[in-house]
Amino acid sequence: MxxxxxxxxxxxxxxxxxxxxxxxxxxxxxxxxxxxxxxxxxxxxxxxxxxxxxxxxxxxxxxxxxxxxxxxxxxxxxxxxxxxxxxxxYGEDQNVPFPDPFEPDEATRVHLVQTASLPYVARHLGRSEETWLTQIAVNLRLVETQLALFSEGDQREHLRDIYHLQTGIKTQPEIDASFIASYTSSDDEQILPDYTFITCEVKQRNERILPDQIREQIAKAFDITASLVDPAIAYVKALAMKVVPVPAAVGQREFGVYVVEFNSIARDEFDQEYRNSPDPEALYRMPLARCATTLFRLSPRIKAIG
Known part of the structure; x- marks a missing residue:
């Protein structure tokens, strides 16, 4: 209670x-x-x-x-x-115990995606747990769509490929889904790309995106990829998604999947500023800057999402 x-x-x-x-x-x-x-x-x-x-x-x-x-x-x-x-x-400008700085705003794009590639039965028998929502996001390639179409500037232009790596990484905190993306700023195949490990936190309807949880996931992502050499993971990028109402929906209430994309952070910067800092609270002061947000409307609708 x-x-x-x-x-x-x-x-x-x-x-x-x-x-x-x-x-x-x-x-x-x-x-x-x-x-x-x-x-x-x-x-x-x-x-x-x-x-x-x-x-x-x-x-x-x-x-x-x-x-x-x-x-x-x-x-x-x-x-x-x-x-x-x-x-x-509280922080200096904080007025409530738990502010929600990453909710949709006027800069959030709305993008319609198809769900017909999901079986009809699956669309009607799905549940609202994070595992089901994660599966929906993976099957509809929402992360790939976000990074390929809606990332800001160079991040979108330099994206080479992205693929789903794993669902439900049992770390502390747990990472709902992970992806690997490669980026290159040159057409010269002799220049090796940079690899980015992507964490994805999935929230149900009426759940909050927790900033410190995202920070902890970034730290854990650097931990579990530290031993990789070929290819080395040079960056970590965090994403979060949750089910939210579609504000402009007409008639019956409609819900979509809201995706928040955060700026990538380089391993060298993370190690210097946060991991190797003598301040045990350094991680929690790491800026979380969202670089793009998208609300994905689903057509046909998925019963468990709304």
């Missing part, structure tokens, strides 16, 4: 404000203890997902404890070493 989670978060937040967690880090045992002390009827079996279940929903700001809003305290997920979450202060 959200109300009970709010109660547990407030208890942990009070301890944080009292100085019990100097670095703001909350671990598995802290969550389990807070559930016990508050008497909340919440499961203690999977504390690692405690914060995720709160902040991933569009109701995150509503369910955040009033006390922590007044004290301008928010939180992010943390991964590994039995860490669950970290309390942190």
């Amino acid at each position: 959200p109300s009970e989670k709010t109660q547990v978060l407030e208890y942990l937040g009070k301890r944080y404000l009292a100085g019990d967690f100097p670095d703001g880090i909350i671990r598995n045992d802290d969550v389990v203890d807070a559930i016990r002390v508050t008497g909340a009827s919440l499961s203690k079996s999977n504390p690692a997902n405690f914060l995720k279940d709160v902040i991933r929903k569009t109701s995150a700001n509503q369910n955040w404890p009033t006390l922590l809003k007044e004290e301008r305290v928010t939180a992010r997920q943390r991964y590994g070493e039995k860490r669950v979450m970290q309390f942190i202060p």
Whole structure:
């Protein structure tokens, strides 16, 4: 229940404000203890997902404890070493615990894509889970379409090829889908292309795109590709997609797949500025600049999407 989670978060937040967690880090045992002390009827079996279940929903700001809003305290997920979450202060211009900076705006393109290549039965029996949405995106080549048609400037012009690598990489955090793209700025076949590892985060309807989750996925992508030599992965590019309403739809409410493309980051830059930084919080200050956004309308419609 959200109300009970709010109660547990407030208890942990009070301890944080009292100085019990100097670095703001909350671990598995802290969550389990807070559930016990508050008497909340919440499961203690999977504390690692405690914060995720709160902040991933569009109701995150509503369910955040009033006390922590007044004290301008928010939180992010943390991964590994039995860490669950970290309390942190609001940013300088932040007015709510969990802002949504990557929603569609006036610059978002709307693009109609066919779904007839998907079997009729599949279009009507699909579900709303991330795995199904990921499969839809892969089968309709939404990532390829985004990068080939809607990337900005040189990124689009220099794209050579892109292919789907894997669905559901079981890392912390999990990466819903990954792709490999190659880029070249020359027609000379003797000049080797640059290879980019692409992460794709997929969200259901009424779920939020989490900036720190995207940053963690970028870091993990550099980790898992560090040993590759031929070809070496020189860049990582993050994408995120979610189901959103089509604002101009007439008549029955229509939903499409919204794709956010972020600027690529070079391995050398990432290592120097973030991985090798003496500041453990450096990663969370890495800018996430969206370079293009597209809302894909689906025709014929897919039942699980809307």
